[in-house]
Amino acid sequence: MKTIVKPVSERVATTAVFLANGLGIGAWAVEVPRIKEALSLSDTALGLALFAFALGAIVAMPLAGRLAPRFGSGRVTALLGVAFVIALPLPAFVPDFALLCAVLFVLGAANGALDVSMNGHASAIESEWHAPIMSSFHAAWSVGGLLGAASGAALQASGIGTAGGLLIPDAVIAVLILSGAFFALRDIGPRVKEAVSGFVLPSGAVMKLAGLAFLCMLVEGAVADWSAVFLRSALDTQASAAALGYSSFAFAMAACRVVGDVSVRRLGSSVVVAIGGLIAALGLALVLGYPNVVSACVGFALVGIGLANIVPVIFSAAGRSTSTPAVGVSMAATAGYAGFLVGPPLIGFAAGFLGLRLALCALVIATLVVCLLGRKAVQKAVA
Incomplete structure (x- = not known):
């Protein structure tokens, strides 16, 4: 052996x-x-x-x-x-x-x-x-x-x-x-000896993973930029209290990533993505449906718990879906950064027409899409 x-x-x-x-x-x-x-x-x-x-x-x-x-x-x-x-x-x-x-x-x-x-x-x-x-x-x-x-x-x-x-x-x-x-930063894994020029379009499997990364980081960017604004307007509270929402999100995400590998080993990467998307959707629904200081802390913490390990799983799956890990990761990470970039202005644009609460409901839809489609996409990528 x-x-x-x-x-x-x-x-x-x-x-x-x-x-x-x-x-x-x-x-x-x-x-x-x-x-x-x-x-x-x-x-x-x-x-x-x-x-x-x-x-x-x-x-x-x-x-x-x-x-x-x-x-x-x-x-x-x-x-x-x-x-x-x-x-x-x-x-x-x-x-x-x-x-x-x-x-x-x-x-x-x-x-x-x-x-x-x-x-x-x-x-x-x-x-x-x-x-x-x-x-x-x-x-x-x-x-x-x-x-x-x-x-x-x-x-x-x-x-x-x-x-x-x-x-x-x-x-x-x-x-x-x-x-x-x-x-210890030595090279691991194969190198590509052929010269590569231009950009390579992702395969169907990596494209789906990139789409999931886009949605997850869109939600993360929107929470970072709009959570305090929403809570301050909805609760008519001070900025320090409104900031509790994002603080809860950030601490919950960090804590859950510490135990994330154990979760993936016990539940499987596809289950972690599906359950994580559902937890994040429930957390957002709680904040938007019943806005108060307690629900904000609990709800945004649930969003952090749900999203914490989805992106690491997606990056890992993307890295195993291409010739070398960095190629797949670059595709997923670029899509994720694009989501993080466009999420906040999209919410702001929609809020001008619908109001901020209705605009933020789009984040619930995004996390539900991750929940419903993520499991199969990750399963195919790691198979």
């Missing part, structure tokens, strides 16, 4: 990269209001600058999907991690709106490319591990995001400026990524 040697050190190193990336995004999110104030940006101008970040990610993701299988997912992850470290503090030093858009495009591209590469590398490690472990990587990212936001708030409270608010966590991120690159 052949002995299976699990790539433990590679898993630890890649987990460190996920943690570092989440830490950086959390730290960046906390500094957005201060950068807006420093440059005297209007809400519209800030929206355009943040659009540049998302656009950079969407442009870079398919390209990263071609680089990783060609040069090795471990090597590319390390290089893109360094690019992320270099790009993260740049927004703190720009003098005007135009340069902010330019550096956010670069930061978004570095982040998006790293997202694809590290997820592709994690998928390759999962294949060598012979057990579901993708959720543990995403749990590290979620924990990193919470730590980044908390540490950023603490730095601000202590009087540290915007530059320090990004440079200090960036130093920690650099240590995590460089340590992982030096000790």
Whole structure:
């Protein structure tokens, strides 16, 4: 009987990269209001600058999907991690709106490319591990995001400026990524020797997975941008109380990703997707049907619980549905980022005609679609 040697050190190193990336995004999110104030940006101008970040990610993701299988997912992850470290503090030093858009495009591209590469590398490690472990990587990212936001708030409270608010966590991120690159970010899985040019259309199986990723991250983006707005208007409450909804969502998602691999092993990936979609739909229905502080906390926590492990399962399935993991992950991740980008403005557009509550009902429909179609799509992909 052949002995299976699990790539433990590679898993630890890649987990460190996920943690570092989440830490950086959390730290960046906390500094957005201060950068807006420093440059005297209007809400519209800030929206355009943040659009540049998302656009950079969407442009870079398919390209990263071609680089990783060609040069090795471990090597590319390390290089893109360094690019992320270099790009993260740049927004703190720009003098005007135009340069902010330019550096956010670069930061978004570095982040998006790293997202694809590290997820592709994690998928390759999962294949060598012979057990579901993708959720543990995403749990590290979620924990990193919470730590980044908390540490950023603490730095601000202590009087540290915007530059320090990004440079200090960036130093920690650099240590995590460089340590992982030096000790254990080796290449795993096959490489594609042939040159690949242009973009490759996804297969039918990957297209379905990409569609599911689009819907899940559309909901996640809409919850991030509209939950506090909805609760503040529906409950006529203070901003701090309205923010409890998203806080409940974020903490529940992080906690459930910690135990996500156990859930996938016991229930199966397709069942996790179907049940997760249903739980998220019920949570949204609770918030929209009976809006109060308690139902908001419970409902948005249910949304976080439901969505927590769907995207890791989808990325894992997409990684096993193409020639190399990074190719499939890049397709699913690009679609997911597109959903995260278009979700909030679509809700805002619909709210102008229907009212915010009815517009948010579209999120219930999206999660029900994931529940009804996700199980079969994942089953076919992993078969």
